[in-house]
Each structure stands twice: as C-alpha cells, then as structure tokens.
Amino acid sequence: MLLYQLPDDILYLVLSYLDCKSLSRLSQVCKKIHNFANRDAVWRSIARECINTGMTRQGTDMYPQIPLKDRVRVSQNWRRGHHRKEVLLKWKTNLLPWIQLDRDVLYLSQAADIGAYHLRMEGGRIRRPAAVYSGHQEDVCRFVLTDTHLISAGGDGKIIAHHRWGCQWVELCGHGQEVNCVDSQGGVIVSGSRDRTARVWTLSSEQLGGCLHTIPMLDRVWSVAISPSQSSFVTGTACCENSTPLRIWDTERGQLVTCLGGQFRHGAGVLDVAFESPALLLSCGHDTYIRYWDLRTSARNCVMQWEEPHDCALYCIQSDGNHMIASGSSYYGVVRLWDKRHTRCLQSFQLSPPTSSPVYCLRFNTSHLYTALATALFALDFRGHVTKVRR
Numbered sequence: 001m002l003l004y005q006l007p008d009d010i011l012y013l014v015l016s017y018l019d020c021k022s023l024s025r026l027s028q029v030c031k032k033i034h035n036f037a038n039r040d041a042v043w044r045s046i047a048r049e050c051i052n053t054g055m056t057r058q059g060t061d062m063y064p065q066i067p068l069k070d071r072v073r074v075s076q077n078w079r080r081g082h083h084r085k086e087v088l089l090k091w092k093t094n095l096l097p098w099i100q101l102d103r104d105v106l107y108l109s110q111a112a113d114i115g116a117y118h119l120r121m122e123g124g125r126i127r128r129p130a131a132v133y134s135g136h137q138e139d140v141c142r143f144v145l146t147d148t149h150l151i152s153a154g155g156d157g158k159i160i161a162h163h164r165w166g167c168q169w170v171e172l173c174g175h176g177q178e179v180n181c182v183d184s185q186g187g188v189i190v191s192g193s194r195d196r197t198a199r200v201w202t203l204s205s206e207q208l209g210g211c212l213h214t215i216p217m218l219d220r221v222w223s224v225a226i227s228p229s230q231s232s233f234v235t236g237t238a239c240c241e242n243s244t245p246l247r248i249w250d251t252e253r254g255q256l257v258t259c260l261g262g263q264f265r266h267g268a269g270v271l272d273v274a275f276e277s278p279a280l281l282l283s284c285g286h287d288t289y290i291r292y293w294d295l296r297t298s299a300r301n302c303v304m305q306w307e308e309p310h311d312c313a314l315y316c317i318q319s320d321g322n323h324m325i326a327s328g329s330s331y332y333g334v335v336r337l338w339d340k341r342h343t344r345c346l347q348s349f350q351l352s353p354p355t356s357s358p359v360y361c362l363r364f365n366t367s368h369l370y371t372a373l374a375t376a377l378f379a380l381d382f383r384g385h386v387t388k389v390r391r
C-alpha cells in the first residue's frame with residue numbers, strides 16, 4: 001500500500017508526528033501528498049507552538065483566510081528577525097503619535113488630528129489620509145477603535161467619540177487635565193487623566209457620553225485597559241504616592257477589586273497595559289520590565305517577567321495572544337520581540353539612529369509590524385516573499 005492510499009484519518013495521524021521541515025519535504029513528493037500536507041489541519045499543532053501565527057492560546061484562529069502553512073513560514077522570519085524596513089511617513093516636529101491597525105487601514109494621531117491611511121499590500125510611502133478625525137484643541141494622547149466609534153483622548157482634557165463612518169461626533173465632559181489614556185469595549189469607555197481620576201462613560205445611545213463613575217486615584221493615570229470579559233478594567237498609574245500602581249476595578253460599580261504590583265519601586269509608573277484574556281494581563285513601564293499577571297490565583301501574582309536589557313523604560317507592548325510579545329523602548333526606537341518561553345529577548349530592531357526617540361506605539365499582525373516614533377512611522381514586513389491569500 002502506498003502512503004497516500006491510507007485513509008485520511010490515518011494519514012493525518014502519521015503526519016502529526018512530523019516537524020516543519022519534514023512536512024515541507026514530504027509535500028514535495030507528489031501532487032496528492034502535497035495537497036494533503038498543505039491543509040490547515042496538518043499544520044495546526046505546529047502553528048500553535050510557533051510565534052505570531054494568529055493561533056491564540058484559547059485556540060481561536062485570527063486569520064483563517066491565510067493558510068497556516070504560510071503563516072508558519074512567516075513565523076520563522078519573525079523568529080530570525082528577517083524583515084524589510086520601510087519609512088511610511090515622516091514629519092518635522094517631534095510628536096507623541098499613537099496608532100491603531102484595522103485590517104488594511106492604519107489610524108495615526110499627529111498633533112490634534114487622527115488620520116486613517118490605507119496601506120498598500122506592496123508597501124511604499126503613505127500620503128494623504130482617506131479620513132481625518134479632528135476636534136481637539138491640543139494633541140491627541142491616545143485613541144481606540146470600536147466597531148462603530150473612534151474614541152480619542154486629548155491634552156485639552158477632552159474625550160471625543162467620533163462615528164467611524166460618518167462625520168458625527170460627541171464630546172464627553174472629559175477631565176480637568178490632560179487625558180493620558182482611554183479604552184472602550186461593550187458600550188463603555190474608560191479614561192484616565194493627569195487629574196488623578198479614572199472615569200467610566202457610557203456609549204449607549206440613550207445616555208451617550210454620560211459619566212457613570214469618577215474614581216479618585218492617588219496618582220496620575222497613565223494607562224487603562226478593559227478586560228475582554230468587560231466586567232472589570234485595570235488602571236496603571238504613576239507610582240509616586242502609591243505603592244501599587246496597578247489596580248483592577250469593577251466596571252459596573254466603579255469599585256476596587258484588587259491591587260497588583262506591591263513590590264514596585266517609587267517612580268515605576270505603568271505606561272501600558274494589555275489583557276491577553278480575562279485572567280491574564282501584561283504591563284510595562286518605567287520599571288524596565290514586562291510583567292505577566294495571573295488574575296485567577298488568589299495572590300494575583302506576577303507569574304513571569306522579562307527585563308529590558310538596556311535598563312530603559314518600556315512605552316508600549318502588544319501580545320499575539322499566544323507566545324510572542326513586542327515591546328517598544330524609550331531610547332533609539334528599539335523594538336524587541338520576546339518569546340514568553342524564554343527569558344532573553346528573541347530579536348531587537350533599532351529604528352531611529354542616530355537620533356533617539358521612544359517607540360510611542362506599536363501594532364502588529366502576522367505579517368507586519370508598525371511603529372510610531374517622534375518624527376516617523378515605520379513598517380517592518382516579515383513576509384519574505386508574498387503570501388497567498390485564499391479566495
């Protein structure tokens with residue numbers, strides 16, 4: 001009996017013992033095996049072990065339109081650091097830009113405005129934004145996207161909820177001082193400010209822009225994130241007056257659930273926080289560590305931590321939902337990739353020599369990484385050669 005004459009389920013079982021290299025070799029044997037060996041089912045368990053393939057820890061697939069085999073191949077480029085770097089946009093004055101990626105559209109804040117830019121598959125400089133969201137008197141500090149809204153927080157203390165597909169916008173009462181951070185999910189907005197409060201707002205159409213809670217904090221609030229479960233949110237503060245800069249709050253009641261980060265030293269403020277799941281949280285900031293928190297255990301421990309080797313602050317992080325974290329440092333535009341299973345960083349890219357700029361924001365999908373520095377927006381393309389998209 002020939003290999004390909006085996007029943008499908010037996011063949012799957014046999015192939016499930018093979019590693020990447022052997023599978024790729026086997027698929028070159030004949031057309032029949034090739035077709036079989038290219039199926040997602042054959043690659044699924046390998047893809048789960050690779051970084052940034054879009055297979056999350058919970059088993060969901062974020063990019064079902066791209067064959068897993070191709071994503072495993074691109075994943076090797078991330079691991080080895082093979083990429084093509086491009087400057088997408090440059091400007092003259094130093095800014096504190098923030099970005100969000102939604103498929104092929106990149107939203108970039110520059111001073112008081114946010115532009116929506118269409119990115120081209122083949123790369124190249126971007127020019128005019130397809131849409132501009134404005135309304136702030138001072139620079140936009142941060143903004144988020146929901147299915148319906150773009151919500152921006154500004155140095156002028158304002159929070160504006162723009163309709164993404166129209167020109168209507170609503171201004172919320174905002175804060176007494178600059179609004180450093182904002183997040184939104186499930187019809188709720190959470191904001192944090194230099195005025196030492198966090199506020200919870202509603203986006204529901206009856207009371208749009210109503211403030212549900214004002215929560216006093218001991219410190220300036222630098223970062224917020226709403227849990228995927230939507231029942232709670234986390235605030236990251238400056239850590240000057242306060243020995244626990246990370247706090248979890250109940251969204252509905254606006255009450256404290258728990259404090260994290262009791263061991264943080266004075267000044268170790270938290271600049272970015274991101275939930276990976278309702279139970280797992282990542283944080284980074286002035287203490288030069290990425291920390292991974294498990295909110296399930298009663299102790300709500302920091303279960304892992306990774307130290308920035310150059311002893312500088314970390315401004316931003318994003319996780320692939322599985323093994324990879326990308327972080328942005330405060331000097332020389334250094335971006336690092338981390339594999340959570342190792343303590344040392346996997347790759348680092350220095351984007352801004354000879355001048356120094358923090359990486360203010362980074363966003364990635366399985367093929368590209370975008371970073372916003374003080375005077376430029378960079379794209380790193382990890383595809384190697386162009387990936388096929390399933391029709």
Ligand SMILES: *[C@@H]1O[C@H](CO)[C@@H](O)[C@H](O)[C@H]1NC(C)=O
Nearest residue numbers: 103104119121365366367368
């Ligand atoms: C990642 O984003 C870029 C630009 O938006 C897009 O061209 C590319 O197709 C995206 N890749 C995936 C895997 O979605």
